[in-house]
Amino acid sequence: MIKVRNLTKRYGDKVAVDDLSFSVKPGRVTGFLGPNGSGKSTTMRMILGLDAPTSGIATINGKCYSHHTAPLHRVGSLLDAHSTHPSRSAFDHLMALAHTHGIPRTRVDWVLKMTGIDKVARMKAGAFSLGMTQRLGVAAALIGDPSVLIFDEPVNGLDPEGVQWIRSVMKKMARRGRTVFVSSHLMSEMALTADHLIVIGQGKLLADMSMAEFREQAGSWVRVVSPEANVLRGLLDRDEARFTVHSPDTFDVSGVEAGRIGHLAASCGIPLLELTPQSESLEDAFMRLTGESVEYRGVGR
Numbered sequence: 001m002i003k004v005r006n007l008t009k010r011y012g013d014k015v016a017v018d019d020l021s022f023s024v025k026p027g028r029v030t031g032f033l034g035p036n037g038s039g040k041s042t043t044m045r046m047i048l049g050l051d052a053p054t055s056g057i058a059t060i061n062g063k064c065y066s067h068h069t070a071p072l073h074r075v076g077s078l079l080d081a082h083s084t085h086p087s088r089s090a091f092d093h094l095m096a097l098a099h100t101h102g103i104p105r106t107r108v109d110w111v112l113k114m115t116g117i118d119k120v121a122r123m124k125a126g127a128f129s130l131g132m133t134q135r136l137g138v139a140a141a142l143i144g145d146p147s148v149l150i151f152d153e154p155v156n157g158l159d160p161e162g163v164q165w166i167r168s169v170m171k172k173m174a175r176r177g178r179t180v181f182v183s184s185h186l187m188s189e190m191a192l193t194a195d196h197l198i199v200i201g202q203g204k205l206l207a208d209m210s211m212a213e214f215r216e217q218a219g220s221w222v223r224v225v226s227p228e229a230n231v232l233r234g235l236l237d238r239d240e241a242r243f244t245v246h247s248p249d250t251f252d253v254s255g256v257e258a259g260r261i262g263h264l265a266a267s268c269g270i271p272l273l274e275l276t277p278q279s280e281s282l283e284d285a286f287m288r289l290t291g292e293s294v295e296y297r298g299v300g301r
Contacts, residue, residue, distance in 0.1 A: 219254070
């Protein structure tokens, strides 16, 4: 388990992480979401002891990372896949890590095969594509068979097969009781991977909830098309419905279920040309939640 308590990081006058508290539990994939510049990577670096917090504490299985005597057996992480020395082969890189913890060569062979880079194990890492480099980073994270996995944007550079593969790896690890903590700014990817979400913006906690709860909070409405739209809206006003009118015969209504609208229209003899439940995409829900926390905004043409 990962526990973050009142974690704060300042760089001069800039507050990168602001009194952040949350827990990442085993047995599920926890997605860590936020706009660019929200403090996700800084938080992960503090969890792994790579940055010192200004205040607060982060622990892994009850201890700060630096207090674990054999950290590769406790925590596997992928923060920067390009940290591998470019002149070292994938095999030599993993063997160097293995020697620090007494890990046998058989484990190195296993993670090379598991990540699909066993056939290029003797190739220098500097010649790897971005996708192959990401796979090597995952192999390094798994080499100690750790109970906690921390991945920062692991799908970067992966092709569709690779994205599906890393998604499967994270889900399998979670089902086996591991703690899986993965950052992303892609709500669409987390919708397919995460069981739980932690969302931050400008270093502050915005949401800590299950994916099911997040889906329930997404907005929903009903699209209605009728030649007697004005009459139907007048009847629905009694239900305190909220309307968005698109044309004389088309409107959206929220606060009333489609079944209620259909029953009301039928009982009053009002013809319906369309009655379609609609829902906000998870990406739109994420944008609505984090909209005020976006630090960098582009301007459309």
